[in-house]
Amino acid sequence: MVEQRLSVIADTDLDRAGLERELEKTWGAQPGFWGMIATVDHKVIARRYIVTAFVFLILGGLLALAMRLQLAQPEARFINPDRYNQIFTMHGSNMMFLFAVPVMEAMAVYLVPLMVGTRNIAFPRLNAFSYWVFLAGGILLWLAFLLDAAPDVGWFAYVPLAGPEYGAGKRADIWAQMITFTELSALAIAVEIVVTVFTQRAPGMSLDRIPLLVWAMLVMAFLVIMAMPAIMFASSTLIMDRLVGTQFYNPAEGGDALLWQHVFWFFGHPEVYIIFLPAVGMVSTILPTFVQRPVFGYLPLVMALIATGILSFGLWVHHMFVVGLPRLGESFFTASSMAIAVPAGIQIFCWLATLWAGRPVFKVPMLFIIGFIITFVIGGLTGVMVASVPFDTQVHDTYFVVAHFHYVLIGGAVYPLLAAIYYWFPKMTGRMMSEILGRWAFWLIFIGFHLTFFPMHILGLQGMPRRIYTYQPELPWGGLNLFVSLSSVMLAAGFLVFFIDAVRSCVHGPKAGENPWNAPTLEWATSSPPPSYNFRSIPVVEDRNPLWSRPGELTVAAGLRTDRRELLVTSVVEALPHARESSAPQSVWPFWAAIATSIMLIWSMFSAWAVVWGSMPIAIALIGWFWPKGAPEEES
Amino acid sequence: MKRTLLLLPVILSGCAGVQSALDAQGQSAILLRNLIFVIVIVCSIVWLAVMAMLFWALLRRDRPKPEDSRTDKPMQTAVIAAVAATVVIITGLTVASFYTTRGLGPVPDVDVTIRVRAQQWWWQFTYEDREPVHAFQTANEIHIPVGKNVRVLLESIDVIHSFWVPSLAGKQDLIPGRENVLTLRAEKPGFYRGQCAEFCGLQHSHMAFVVIAEDEQNYRQWEATQRATPSEPREAEALAGKAVFMARQCSACHTIRGTQATGISGPDLTHVGSRMTIGAGLMENSRGSLAAWIADPQTLKPGNSMPLVPLSAQELRQISAYMESLK
């Protein structure tokens, strides 16, 4: 087929404009609806992912406000208990599986290829597939909620409450299958990230020159790969118990209710770090830009990321301190849960040192990072508290824990995420966000957050359990609950300002140049927003902060073809160029494969035979996906 | 009994510490509260120290040039010192919690053994005795002697629940297919509220109970009363209520010892009139609240297992009178 082509075009034969034209012709998406469905551009898919995830954040936030309305006064009748249980289950599942994990992965999908200096993510079609599957899972869950069939068993779905005997109807099945959808998409992205980082880094970007965000995303991807099979196993066995009568969780037939908790938390604890590590990477990447100094302690920071990743698999039992496990085991898990504070401490101290040595510029992303440090340290310290078995027996499943994990998840992950949005918004859209609205958003969110969640520590110690839809007027919780409910309005207002700013800036924001913050990493070496091919020429990296070491100049590689989607494959450790590999062109088959997968997964809530019959369309779609079409990308 | 009734308004008017880990009145709760204070104080100091470092780092003047590497050495030392301090503190807290756990270990001498069977959404308590005839059942309320070790055997007959009386001890789950044990020991007489702390379905919010700690003599007296079969009601209305109770759906689910009511799916009502609350801590026990509960349990506690039994107003009055008479 090579001989049929008129000529092979290499970038060295063209001038700048001609090169850009040729690259756009090869990499650009087809116009129209069809092209939109078929696109495999990592930036387009990541933008969709991010927008979808933020839509789920808004929906989840509205659920939280509804819960606060119900709890504002004792014995309120605003929401009935059945709906309330659905709401808090939806809030937790939605925030964990449809917002936090996907949004962090979406940031990785957007940023990792740009930061390692390549033209697209590895397995771009898998990437498209992953988005469609995620969307289907989200729609399934929310549709169920609208139809009064949402799961009502908590985001942790403990058996036997979620099991066949006590979980009547399809509610728990919908939860379990939503998990399968989102885990499928998460696993796909994890594989892409690992392979992108291992094989597609710009020449010269050896392991010790990888940006910290990319390191964080790499560790996160490994956590996904090792932890998510556990929840897949859990949700599948739950559905099997409910549908075909397996006995995994039936103590009378040799099963065990605690088995669920072990498997769920074996996933559930790493899950927290799947959300938190990317946030840490964001902080380590944004902070140096706003102190105009390289981060202090690159190596300890990388080691801390890896150590956190490894330790996160050794502390799932601290979610089960009150189930009556042997004393010795509990002591071990106390020690390991406490030990994870050490890598967290290393990170905090390295950031403080960076701040101390640099010249801080107080722009909005920087404000969110300072807010993050203040808030996350509290969350980390309350984490140390609940890691202690005796302490935990008093606060487990109370509002103290609610306060703790909101400090960790909002303070520890959402603040850095908002910083990241303010920081990379100019790169993603080509426009700056408003500094004034940004400050309003920050202060409203920061103050609103603390006023909302700090009193919950006290409520927990005063004996208020979690997941209650109401409480009696005789109990001394009314005042604080009202206060918390009012404060949550302020927090919500902060997010409202943020969303207004984001939408407004998309259209009216001042134009951003290539590198508005004078940042050191490669994503700022291309135009804002980046073209479909990311970089005109693949950069060659000679330094950890390539844009600072040689201001105004970029060393690049030449000799890539432009008539097919071509990128460089480099070695794992040294990033020496190995080959010019092609990247898959766009295709609609990932979309059809996702539709076929969705049909199979939803059908399988009703009949086990769906696994057999539903697999056939999936197989057909996958064959269509991989069957060669004679495109230049298939040459070798 | 009179004392109980006198104190009733006190507990129901919500005196602080009714159900609070900070208002510790039991042996283990006191140990736990001390540990909580120690850890919270240590952590607060750590947080203040980190904040001091943060603000110093943010606000200090004379900044070195970015390429100046003379600051690297002291920074390295400072970070290493801070990490070492973290390790020391973490180790200290681990040791402290280890010793607290040891202090909470099982005790050899037990004076009272209570078997708890949690179910959606109430608590069944059985006071065990070597002679089975002396064992008796109550619901959503236990009495314990002050200063004595009480062993609580925890079982669940449906989903997972958690037994938690914060003023007396930390919580412990009740898991179907397993049995857990908890020791309670109240150091002061009083009323301690407990509540289910593991999400157990629709009415998880209304699954409370009361622990009444009283001195040995009062406790023995209460125990003797509970063990006895209630006498025939004297009031005519209550007597009529008994007839209605036995003829209608009530007796299919509830037991009243000494009568033909032997249902087992609802709480044992043998001495329901002596209890402080009804509906698993939902309402104060009075003739009026009993009537309200029996008239429409599904509005007061939607989804609970007690059905709405159609009764005439007169029947309702009679049954409530009968319930109240069962002291």
Added chain:
Amino acid sequence: MSASVSRNSSIMLPAILLILFALTAALIAYLREPRQYRTDPPVSEALEGMRLMPNGIAGTPPDVYFALGKPYEKTAYDLSQGKRLYTWFGCAECHGEGEGGKGPSFLDGWWLYGPSMVSIAASIRDGRPHGMPAFGSRITIDEIWQLSGYVKTIGAYSASVNAPARNDDRQTRPAENRAPAASLFDEGPVPVHPDQGPSP
């Protein structure tokens, strides 16, 4: 994929998507379960009004039963409540887990008084000759309907996705949602069981 196909598909695709979405919605809507915890006293009074044929087999359920949308044999919640009541009211003492004992079996697919809801409910409420006691004074009418719906699933001829699954207990037969009666019934004609009490 050729250009012409793709042009057609660009019109077809949104349609297909919408249809899929609507189908999913319809499927879930069909299975939605508005859970009713409280039966209004007038409704429960009306639920008492079933009319039975003189021979005691089959009859007409009250109008309110249809007005409610036949919840007791359709919604998963009511069926699972029925299953709990089956244990609580000691049905298993005579009928086992459906295999029968002193009373007739439900699993064999034979219904002495017909498989209609109204005759099952009437059997429970009013009792039957040869040993089935009347539970009308022991169980409220909505509970009787819930129980009937459940009993019907035990002996159903085809599996229902709304039927409860296995209990967290010893298993003595396949779960209701896998239609144990159908599978056992398929094993061949079952002779009249003299041990399960006489026929009406």
Added chain:
Amino acid sequence: MKERVALDVSHLPLHATGTASPTWWGTCAFMLIEASGFSLAIAVYFYLMSLAPIWPIDVPPPDLRAGTVLTALLVASVVPNMLVSRWARQRNMWRVRVGLVVMSVTGIVPLVFRAYEFPALHVLWDDNAYGSITWTILGLHTTHILTDLVDTLVLTCLMFSRHGDNARRYGDVEDNCLYWNFVVITWLPIYACLYWVPRL
């Protein structure tokens, strides 16, 4: 920004092979996911075993014949598999074609024995927890054999089509061989676990 050319890559091959190829790394990542799944399933097997007073619950240990023959077959299949992999590395079209046909057959035969393995367990998936976990593990492994078989069949068709003679196809064949080795290797601990642990 000014660009300075520091590296010329025009001499590099158009396709990465072996461990340099992203597909190879992708296959490895998926194998890691599945290995996590298998390890977890085996961990659950031992967890349930530790709870049971006797293991297997209520039934004799599984019959060895079908499982052992299958194990022998799988281990033996590694030889042709390695040969196909080597021929693919040498880009020997005809040998690869023949080898793939052999491997397709080698994929189908274990499935026949697998069909006898399920009854050899003497337990159904819904009898007790032992049955559930053994059926799940066997089923999980069967889907792996099936997936690889479908992959091999499609590849065989591809190699006989005009798309066959292409370095990418040879790379795909190598990855497919790698995956088959994974399927065989994961089976060994599962075999030990299902068939020999109950005999200890």
